Amino acid sequence: MDSFVRGLPKAELHLHIEGTLEPELLFELASRNAVGLPYRSIDELRAAYSFGDLQDFLDLYYEGAAVLQTEADFHEMTWAYLERAAADGVRRAEVFFDPQTHTDRGVPFEAVIGGINAALEDGERRLGISTGLIMCFLRHLTPAAAMESLEQGLAHREMLLGVGLDSSEVGNPPAGFADVFARAEAEDLHRVAHAGEEGPPAYVWQALDLLHAERIDHGVRAMEDDRLVNRLRRDEIPLTMCPLSNVALGVFDSLAEHPLKEALDAGLRVTVNSDDPAYFGGYVADNYTATAEALDLTREELVTLAANSIEASFLDDGAKRRLGADLEAYAAAATASEEASAG
Numbered sequence: 001m002d003s004f005v006r007g008l009p010k011a012e013l014h015l016h017i018e019g020t021l022e023p024e025l026l027f028e029l030a031s032r033n034a035v036g037l038p039y040r041s042i043d044e045l046r047a048a049y050s051f052g053d054l055q056d057f058l059d060l061y062y063e064g065a066a067v068l069q070t071e072a073d074f075h076e077m078t079w080a081y082l083e084r085a086a087a088d089g090v091r092r093a094e095v096f097f098d099p100q101t102h103t104d105r106g107v108p109f110e111a112v113i114g115g116i117n118a119a120l121e122d123g124e125r126r127l128g129i130s131t132g133l134i135m136c137f138l139r140h141l142t143p144a145a146a147m148e149s150l151e152q153g154l155a156h157r158e159m160l161l162g163v164g165l166d167s168s169e170v171g172n173p174p175a176g177f178a179d180v181f182a183r184a185e186a187e188d189l190h191r192v193a194h195a196g197e198e199g200p201p202a203y204v205w206q207a208l209d210l211l212h213a214e215r216i217d218h219g220v221r222a223m224e225d226d227r228l229v230n231r232l233r234r235d236e237i238p239l240t241m242c243p244l245s246n247v248a249l250g251v252f253d254s255l256a257e258h259p260l261k262e263a264l265d266a267g268l269r270v271t272v273n274s275d276d277p278a279y280f281g282g283y284v285a286d287n288y289t290a291t292a293e294a295l296d297l298t299r300e301e302l303v304t305l306a307a308n309s310i311e312a313s314f315l316d317d318g319a320k321r322r323l324g325a326d327l328e329a330y331a332a333a334a335t336a337s338e339e340a341s342a343g
Helices: 002-007 024-034 041-046 055-064 071-087 099-103 107-129 144-155 174-186 201-209 218-223 226-234 243-248 260-265 283-295 299-312 317-342
Strands: 010-016 090-097 130-138 163-168 190-196 215-218 239-242 270-272
Touching: 002 174, 002 283, 002 299, 002 317, 010 215, 010 239, 010 270, 010 283, 024 041, 024 218, 041 055, 041 239, 041 299, 055 090, 055 099, 071 090, 071 107, 090 107, 090 163, 090 317, 099 130, 099 270, 107 130, 107 190, 163 174, 174 190, 174 201, 190 270, 201 215, 201 218, 201 226, 215 299, 218 226, 218 239, 218 260, 239 260, 243 283, 260 270, 260 283, 260 299, 270 283, 299 317
Parallel strands: 010 090, 090 130, 130 163, 163 190, 190 215, 215 239, 239 270
Antiparallel strands: none
16 A cells, blocks of 8 residues: 555645754754754654644744754755655645745745745756745734735745645634735735634635635535535535644544545545644655555545645646646556456
8 A cells, every 4th residue: 555655646735845844954954053952852852743733833843943044954954855755656746835934033035935946946857846836824923914925925926836824723714814815816826725724614715705715725624514515516626635734733533533535525626735744744645545544545545636636736737637647547557467466
């Protein structure tokens, strides 16, 4: 199963690049940039990766991001993710970054986006991974701050695929960011939003109706609202689910309780992603494999999830067809090989 999953040509659509900062690199950058850490060792830091909820994680996430200081730091972190993604069969990565996390502590916007974008270009050239960069706004900060960040991003419009909304969900509904997303839409940027992770289904409705979100990140609580499920199915709105993340943050007690299969059976365009893999115990192939085992997914369902990821991406139609054909060929070859072995 693990080998089959890692070979599946797939897209990853819900990945926070700062959430790929592994403890080893975090300590290396802290030393390089003379940033003090409250942890004496890598093991002690890893031991802190026990979260009661989203806010517990975010506190540690922002603390760890403080070691990122230079364009080279952002490049190194992004490249490390791309190498892991390539080994997991990722052929398309649409990567989130949180510029406000860095600019608010004095790191130039240009250093952040420049380092990440240069690594993404290296990934396309050296690893064959098609990429896009999505700038997220921190919803615990003000809409005015988000608009300021958007204006900074528009100075580098050629590097941006879209915008997103993340950070602490409960008490920070999407509605407050409608003007920011309208400005992004006017600039022909794609729109995605975290909604329905810890927040209620109403937040998903707001993301769709007020932000004009083309994808919903997480969206697991949408399953509580039958009318919303019908809307998501009718409009073919993708859900970028992150199973290991949801368990790590206490959204569900176990993967066996995760609604991914329920959503898949309901005809929703569900995708599997890793969210913040350095903190949540696995990259995208680990999420596929662990979820398949917990929910007893078939190989056909895994292929459907990979196909959904391609269709849910912001690739053009021609690129989707080519990548989809690669997936079909891989699945057919795997089935033929299995049948030959059985015979």
